[in-house]
Amino acid sequence: MISDITIGQYYSGTSVLHRLDARVKILLTVLFIVIIFLCKNFLSLALMFALTAVSILLSGVPFRMFFKSLKPILPIILFTAVLNIFYIKKGTELLSFWVITITTGGLATAFFMAVRIICLIMCSSLLTYTTTPTDLTDAIERLLSPLKVLHIQVHTLAMMMTLALRFIPTLIEEIERITNAQKARGADFESGRFMQRVKAMIPVLVPLFVSAFRRAYELSFAMSCRCYHGGEGRTRMKQMKLHLSDGVSFLLFALVLAGVIVLNHFFGKLI
Amino acid sequence: MADIILETKNLTYTYAPKTAGEVTAIRDVSVAIERGTLVGIIGHTGSGKSTLIEHFNGLMRGTSGVVLLDGKDIWENKKEIRSVRFRVGVCFQYPEYQLFEETVYKDVAFGPKNMGLSEEEIDRRVREVLSFVGLEERYLELSPFDLSGGEKRRVAIAGIMAMEPQVLVLDEPCAGLDPIGRATVLSLIQNYQKTTGSTVIIVTHSMEDAALIADRILVMNQARLAFYGTVEEVFSHAGELQSMGLDIPQMMRLYLLLREKGLPVSKTFYTLEQAKKAILACFKKGENA
Amino acid sequence: MNDFIRFENVSFAYEIEGEAAKPVLENFSLTVHEGEFLAVLGHNGCGKSTVAKLCNGIEFPQKGRVLVRGLDTASEEHLLAIRQCVGMVFQNPDNQIVATIVEDDVAFGPENLGVEPAEIRKRVDAALRRVGMYDFRRFEPHKLSGGQKQRVAIAGVIAMQPACIVLDEPTAMLDPRGRRDVMDTVKMLNREQGITVVLITHYMDEAAQADRVVVMDHGRILLDDTPRRVFAQTQTLLRAGLDVPQATALAKELRKNGVDVPADVLTVDELADALVRAAQQN
Incomplete structure (x- = not known):
């Protein structure tokens, strides 16, 4: 029935992630994106991947929802992967045919990029799955x-x-x-x-x-x-208050950031 | 045997079958509508009456069961479904919101044009049907958006009538109109049925309207067909109708009250005219005795 | 009784570009008393919706003035106070719900008034309970029926704690069950909360439930009396493009034919009683 449509992609639930302050979630999502672009090798990427996986598990949103959100992006992921395979010539040569040369370095970069995009999509989906559109709008207004x-x-x-x-x-x-x-x-x-x-x-x-x-x-x-006269003098029924869990998640992200920097520093750079 | 124009057999429609959101909008509906009758469909919002009429012209297709028009399954040839819509004309609720053309003339001509009729035939139909709904020549070139609410409604209904369907279906044609508007549209529908002899099906919330103009009444309740019969037959189930949360015509309520209080009114009545006759007859008898 | 809203010799015309102004109200005067339930009855285009819009400064009179508790609606400085005091419910429930969640919508008015958050919460819950929609507070509006949406709209108005509610054909788009629920809610607000109600309608059965009925035609007041006395004026009502309740119409017909029933019956039950009495005397 058409009236069953839900706006946005909110998946109702009561998990820790659902209960986090929407402002915090938006900021953390932005932070996540920044950190994942700081990742330079597989170890730091693995850390981010683990963070994504744990968040998904915590959210209680079923996996198929995430696959659904990945589907439309799949061609882009494949396209970038293929580009990387063909253009990056580093490490041992695996296959050489006409103008095409495939190297271990190319394969590794392709895989790295693919995982990075997947993590990005998962993380932003997580934001919209666990936050109602109303909360999102409110949070954006306040931020x-x-x-x-x-x-x-x-x-x-x-x-x-x-x-x-x-x-x-x-x-x-x-x-x-x-x-x-x-x-x-x-x-x-x-x-x-x-x-x-x-x-x-x-x-x-x-x-x-x-x-x-x-x-x-x-x-x-x-x-x-109903006396609407713009935003001036307007109050809001729902106050956004930060809780302990919001602080803890910031702390967690700070640790992850530190981890990524350390791993980048000590284990070389892939890209 | 009665001459049947439109028939459903075990018609069922389920939204989102086999999922958590599964809803059966109509369940196992079998009804045969006789040619040339005026049928009133009554039932609550959500009883399935709107879903039912969307099956009559093939806007929806039942998950099981069939719809027969003149004895032929309307889905026999999927490509022909558009022609079914010209034979069963459906006018939805608040039809004025479907007006889109620059002039009243063009808007009414939209249906006939889609039928692929000749210019002369379209012209004849548009003029005829507009004068039938009481809009004079000068309305032809007006923008439909400049008309009053009641006039818009009549233009929209005319747009369906111009297709000259064998069955005309109207979903709450009087919704939101004021008393004059309601009376105009009701008498229009009655006249249409009388002059063209076609079958008319009207969905209504007003028991008074149903009792006044319908030959037969179809009652939907919780996705099922509850009753289909003459006005008398259906309203003889007054108790059951009321337990479904439906009203009965006010005049019929009067009849039941009078019987309860022991006043010897002889014949059941549903409309004002009938009530007047029956009560006067009862009082005359009293005087004679 | 105190005067609550006063229309003093109000004239109003809609101005359409390039055309002569179309007069809607001319020299129109009406007083709404504090605490009463007033029904304004008339066919479409008789000017009754304009009356609603003049009540809280959505439209302004071109001549004359409209006073709400003595405050002129035309004065900018009183506008918010007037709109807080006179709440408005419109015909189409969809076009007056602002938020994506029921309770957020009810909070919209008090938020605009700058009420303290905790107080808004209290008012929203109380308003939703009052109209029987508390269990739906977390619903999205498009998942509600027309009658439910209209009750949410009413809750949104009473959360502003108005002294008066003006309803402009609130039931015209509803099914019978929705109509009954909305009417029951409106009556309850009037009887139990003492809120002044102005109900604009073309349904006779709704007007019959009011304390006082004003019948309008062509921007003028034809009748202004109790429902019973108004509906006895069958001829005037029919000329104004209105119905009379079926019971009243039948009583009139029967009287013409010599049956002794009162002319001012309103309901089927009253008519049945009257007929039984008449039969006994016969």
């Missing part, structure tokens, strides 16, 4: 709030994101409803050339826009009626 000094309307941006999240399911339902109504009048969306298909969308798009504008207009009334 960006220092930008107010630069006269950037952080609150307005966050409000727009919230409203978009709120109305995506409504509009998807609407598209389905209008499509059905036009199909009932014999509209054909499935056949014809590209241009014909684009033209066939007009009977859906026009009513959709008309309705979206009407909704926007009514919503603005409704918001004014």
Whole structure:
């Protein structure tokens, strides 16, 4: 049923990761990305991989969810891997054929890059799987709030994101409803050339826009009626408070960072 | 044997079968609708009535069971499903939200055009159907977006009628209209059925409307067909309807109250006219005695 | 009874570019009393929605003025106070829910008013309990039925602790069960919480539940009385494009034909009792 769609990819649960402060999770994700780019050899990469694996286990989100998020990226991973295999010529030569030379160094780099991308994807998926879109928007608003000094309307941006999240399911339902109504009048969306298909969308798009504008207009009334007047003087029901676990996870990341630096230093560089 | 136009046999539809989110929207529905009748479909939101009508014109395909139009399975030839939609015209809830053309004329012509009719035939149909729904010549070139709510609704209904379907299905055609709008649309539907003799199916929440215009009533309850029969037959199950949480027509409630209080009203009544006659008859008898 | 909202000789017209302004209200005066349940009845386009929008400064009169507890809605400085005091619920439940989680939406009003977080939490929980939606507080709005969404919208208004709620055709898009739930909620707020209610509707059965009914046509007030006396005016109502309850219509027909029942019955039960009495006298 269309009403079953969930916005974003939140996977509900009560794990430690779910309970972490959304701001902390965003910062840690950024930190993770930075650290993984600092990794220079397999040992430090293995440390990061272990961190990813442990986090996934802790989150309680099933593995198939992560495979699902990897699927669309797979071609990119393969592409970079192949490029690395062909272009990097280091170490022992394994195979030489016409212009193609494959070396151990090339294979190792390809593998290294692939694991790095996989860790990246897993880690950012972990953020969206364990954080509701609402919490994410809230956290972004709060993290960006220092930008107010630069006269950037952080609150307005966050409000727009919230409203978009709120109305995506409504509009998807609407598209389905209008499509059905036009199909009932014999509209054909499935056949014809590209241009014909684009033209066939007009009977859906026009009513959709008309309705979206009407909704926007009514919503603005409704918001004014509830005393909305921008971000000034506004309080929030849900306060974000840092807990012990948030501190501990920062500490853990600091240790991992130190570990990566040490491993990089003592065990040589692959890249 | 009765002349059946539309029939479902053991029709079942399940969303997301064999998953945790499995929901059966309609279960084992078998019903045969006679040609030329006006059928009222009643039932709660979520009872499966909207899902059922989406099966009538092949917008949805049952997970099991069949839909027969004039005795032929509508899914016999998958490629022909579009032609089924011209023969079973479905007008959804709030149909004014499907208007998109620059003029009323063009919008009503959308269906007939998709049927591949000739220009003259389209022109004849559009003019005829618009005058039928009470919109004069001057409306033809207006933008549908400039009309009042009630007028938009009539243009949208006209767009379905212009396909001249054998079966016209309307999902809550009066929803959200004010009393004048409701009365206009109801009498329009009644007239359409009388003048064209086609089969009309109307989904409604109003028991009064159903009692007033329908020949037969179909009751859906928790994805199943609860009753299908004449107005009298269906409302004779007043107790069961009420236990499903459905109302009965107000006038029928009056009838039941009067019987309970011992007033000798002879014949069951559902509509205002019937009630007036029956009660007056009862009082006349009283005077004579 | 104290005056709560006063319309004083209000004129209002919608201005459409390049066209003559379309007058909606002309010299319109109406007083809403504190604590009453007032229904404003009229067909589409009679100006009743404009009345709603004038109540809390969404629209402003071109002539005359609208006072809420003595404050002029046209004065910028009182606008927030007026909107906090007069809450508004609209027809389409989808287009007034702002947040992606029910409880966050209910919190929206108090947050805008700058209420303390702990106090907001209290108000949100209380408001959701009041409308019977507490168990749904963590739901996403699009997973609720129309009636449930409308009750969330009402909770969002009462969390601002208004003295009055104006509802503009709140049940027009709902099924019978949703309509009943919303009407029960509205009545409860009026009877138990003492909140002044202005219900704008074209459903007679809803207007019949009010203390007082105002019937509008062409921007003017045709009738202003108790439901019973208003519905007895069958002719005026029909001319204004409205229905009368079936029981009232039948009583009228029966009276014409010499059956002795009162003209102002409202419900089927009343009519049944009256008929039994008439039969006994017969």
